Amino acid sequence: MTVLLFRARANLWDVGNLVTLLTALPGVVTALGWLLLPGKAWLRLVPAAKLPRYIAFMLAKAVAIWRGASPPPGHLEYLKGLGIMLHQGLFLPAACLLTPGAAAVLALIKCVPCAATLLASGAAASLRQACLRCAVIGVLALVTTIFCHAYMRACFALQRHTAAERPRDGSGGVPCRTKCT
Incomplete structure (x- = not known):
């Protein structure tokens, strides 16, 4: 940078x-x-x-x-193209995971500065276009957040299921890999 x-x-x-x-x-x-x-x-x-x-x-x-x-x-191209969609709608929400409720509130709060930035920079031709792009970014960010939470829950459920199926040998649920005498 x-x-x-x-x-x-x-x-x-x-x-x-x-x-x-x-x-x-x-x-x-x-x-x-x-x-x-x-x-x-x-x-x-x-x-x-x-x-x-x-x-x-x-x-x-x-x-x-x-x-x-x-x-x-390079910032104007970022604002006009897919860069802003990918960065603020996909990468940032996945890397800085918030709760779905917090992500929804943040998406609403971010809409105004996002639209103002798109208009001020000339990346959007009208207020309607700027608001629509910002709404799409907000929805994409929320979908990304929900997907990440669903994925983590599925991984945790699979881990619990796998741990429950393991034979217990008195070692706290962790199978003993060596012969204990």
Whole structure:
């Protein structure tokens, strides 16, 4: 990301680049946490960083609209194409899994800044088109969240079923692989 910003020969702290840096900040913090923190502390950091990740995206959109920032290099194509659908509707909800209720509320909250960003950047020709695209992103994010929860429940049920079928030998449900005398 930083290489892309420097290649564009733009000031790194320009408002347009600030949008990109804001969206990357939670990921950078968790990546640095993985490198610098003990394992258990990092495992506590990751779930705590879910909501700040979503907030950073909404804050970046607000900064872009408020400051009238020109989009960073490649951002307009991201907003016009499938990039925003895949990133905010599929990858982000799967990587930062929320409860279905929280995901539904967040999808509603994100709709306004998303539509405003699409309109301000010129990625949408009308308010109707911007709202429709944001609604599709919200529905896709909600479907992704529900699918991930259903998949985890199915995996857990399979694990419980497999564990229940194992022969018990008095070792707490874990089959003994060696002869015990």
